[in-house]
Amino acid sequence: MSILDKSKLGKSGSVTLGGKTVRRLGYGAMQLAGPGVFGPPKDHDAAIAVLRHAIEAGVDHIDTSDFYGPHVTNRLIREALAPYPDDLLIVTKIGARRGDDASWLQAASPDELRQAVHDNLRNLGLEVLDVVNLRLWGDNGHAPAEGTIERELSVLADLQRQGLVRHIGLSNVTAAQVEEGRRICEIVCVQNHYNLVHRADDALIDDLAGKGIAYVPFFPLGGFSPLQSDQLSDVARRLGATPMQVALAWLLKRAPNVLLIPGTSSVGHLRENLAAAELVLPADALEQLNRLAA
Template sequence: MTQYSTFSLGSHFVNRLGYGAMQLAGPGVFGPPKDRHAAITVLREALALGVNHIDTSDFYGPHVTNQIIREALHPYAEDLVIVTKIGARRGDDASWLPACSPEELKQAVHDNLRNLGVDALDVVNMRMMLGDGHGPCEGSIEEPISVLAELQQQGLVKHIGLSNVTTAQVIEARKIVDIVCVQNEYNIAHRGDDALINALARDGIAYVPFFPLGGFSPLQSSALNEVASSLEATPMQVALAWLLHRSPNILLIPGTSSVAHLRENMAAAELKLSSDVLATLDGIVDNA
């Protein structure tokens, strides 16, 4: 397994280890970064290391990460796929609020187009905010997906994905439009999407896990720490390597605002996990 292993994402094949831009904004993903030059440097280094899949959103900041991406990388390399997401907005207090009306979704697409400096968006994920907004919640997604399908027909969106969704919602969306990726929380200890990942793999659809080490509540696992120590790696590197081994349709988007941390993340693609190590890691789901 190397960082140059690829999988299809829309009309491109991308390296399976990509980059998530969330941490390029300020604290709490709100406002500007402390060091804009450092953020630009990280993006350029990511591409130099082989990244050709960047995950972002115009509600990071808001607007901040997309503007930094444009400053750092525009005009974009032909093989670079920039995936954005819509369906939320930021309150003045930095809160995360749903923004799923047809008018809000259309405005979000136009905001992304303007701030990224493109005529059409490579991939747009519809980020669902049903229930409390923190995890998938059942409910029809026909209206927002139909809005995105209309924008796709207008040539503003090339491909459509989903985020924070249930299996039933994936099925519903695929009856309306082609879906090229699903982005949900999934990691070595949080494996509720196992069946969905397998089903998507059979259909050639990418699965993009977020929070590979637990996100805002980092995973505490002695088994993961012991494996990392034995491999002379970090727990994050091992968690990323496990995800790469989990299924060939998994694309990773670890984020960082540090070049050193970026290089550590990219090195995860070179980790070799033996069958014994994989068995130990597979057992974490029951012990975390």
């Protein structure tokens, strides 16, 4: 399969996010940084080419963060795409930082959150950020964990009132934290770990769909057992597709508010990912895929 043109990319429908209507297959810039999402890319020109090809192929939503690199992906996006197309939505996130040893560290004090917004503005070359996701630390930076988010989110809501942020989202959060967040400010998206086999957010996705809030899953192939991976590969072979394409197509089928941000540092792989918008999953394939979670 190959991605052919913008009209086919739009075949999977669209989602409203941050006041804009965007195609449901976007692009995540995380993999443009060096190994371990740290340092510069192995091939600077290839990273620039991926970003430009994504826009040429019809991508109108890019997910990034200034702690990727750190500062690497935002500067690449600015170099490759500025001045930005009018229809391009750039979503970034704050709440973490990188240690000198490439470790991932929480950065959620009021001063750190304010500085992160200003860093994103400077490195992207923007006067206002379209959407900023507050990335909660949860279970030591991994899975979500309950707890109030009022202090952190109130800082971001204040930056929104100052005109530095247009819209606010949440990442690595529980359903209760989403509800708490909605009492503080409008929440336009939720970004959590979710895929064919990691389905703890099933009820949350459906609830957000009813509220018109976008859900952005990350790690579309994360957490699979060898048996689950084998079964996914079997479905992919029967459909003449890659396992990633099948996993992405299933997510597009899962709910109309699901918005995808698969990442890659390769133009060829980017084309494969975007082609998932054209993949039709027959009923028997869907049934087999739905059983993987069990």
